[in-house]
Amino acid sequence: MGALLTDPVRTPQARRGARLRTALLKAGVSPHNGDAKLINCRGLGTCGTCAVQISGTVFPAELTSAEKLRLNFPPHRPPNNQRLRLACQVKLQGDVNVVKYDQFWGQGSLPLGPLRQQPTDVARQQPVSSLEAPNRFKSTEGDDEKEMESGKIAEEPKSRLGLSCMPLGGLEFFLDSESGVK
Template sequence: MRRRRSLSRLAIAAAASLTGVRGWCLPPSPPHSSVLVPCLFSSAREDSLSTSTVHLRGVAVEMPRGASTLRTALLKAGISPHNGRSKLINCRGLGTCGTCAVEVLSGSVAPRERTARELLRLQSVPPHSFREENAQRLRLACQCAADSEELVLIKYSGFWGQDLSTESTEPADDFQTYFGSLEYPFEDGEKEGPENE
C-alpha cells in the first residue's frame, strides 16, 4: 500500500511539472475514484502559497486557499462547522446531512454557484427546505472551499444550523473530533498524526 501511494505521488509530481498545475486533489463531490485531478476549487491556483483568513464563531484561522473544503480546513484548525450533537452525528463531508450549513457573509467560496448536491440538500430536504431563503443564503461547508483573502462565515443555531433568525452561540473552543482523520475521509493528502512521521 505504501509503495502504491509513493508511485501515485511520483506520477502526480510528474504530471504537475508537465502541465504547470501546482495543486492536485480529489473531486469535491463523492463518490471519489482513485484518480486525482487538477484542483479547481480556487481561482488562485497559480499561487500555491495563497491563504485565506476565515472567520467563524468569533475566531480567525488561516488556511490554504482552495486546498480543501471549508469543513475539513476548519476541523483541522480546531473549529467545528457543526452545532451540538451534530459534531458527532453528521455525514462526514458527503453533503447529505446539511449540518455544516453556513452563510458566507463576506468574501467568496469556490465553486461560486451551489453544487447539485447542495441544491438537492438545501432545497429538497427538511429542515432547510421549509424556507426558501435557507437555500438562497446557506452553503454546505463540506462542498465548497475558501476562495478569497478574507472569508466571514456565520453559523446559525439549530441542529442543522437552519434557524436564520439566531446566530449560534456555541464557543469556538467547544470542539471535538470523534474519529480523527476519519472526520474528513474524502479529502486527499497525508493523514495527520504520529503514524506518518
C-alpha cells in the same frame, strides 16, 4: 504582509483551495451544532449539518448539485436556505465571512456567538457554541509545523488564509493581499 484581522489574538491558518469544513476542523472549530458533531456525513454533502452562511470568495460560486438537493429538503426551506452553503462543498478562494446558525442542521435565525470572551469580561462563561476557537494552533509552512500561543501573531506567508473570530458569531478567513487572487 497579510490583511488586517479583526481579532489578532487567534489566527489559525488555512490554505487557499482548502475545503471550508476541513479548514474549520483543523482549526479546532466545528461546523456542526450539538450532536451533529457525532452524527454527520463526514463531508459527503448529504446530511446538511455543516450549513453556514458565507459571504466572500469560495469555489464553486454557485450551489453544487449536492447543496441544491440537500438545502431544499427539510428542515432547510425557503427563504432561509438560500443564504446557506454546505461547508463541506466549498473551497476557500479569498476573504470569507462565515456565520453558523443556532439549530441542529445549521438553519435558524440566530447566529451563534459570541465566539470569544471580550478582554474586559471578568467572569468566565461557558462557550455559547461549538465555534469557540482554540487558544493554540499549528501553523504549517512547507513541511515544518510550529505551535503558537494565542496572543502571538506570526507573519503570514503568501497565499495563506487566516481565521479570525468575530464577536457576533461569525468567522472570517482573510486572503493575503499579495497572493494575486482577485
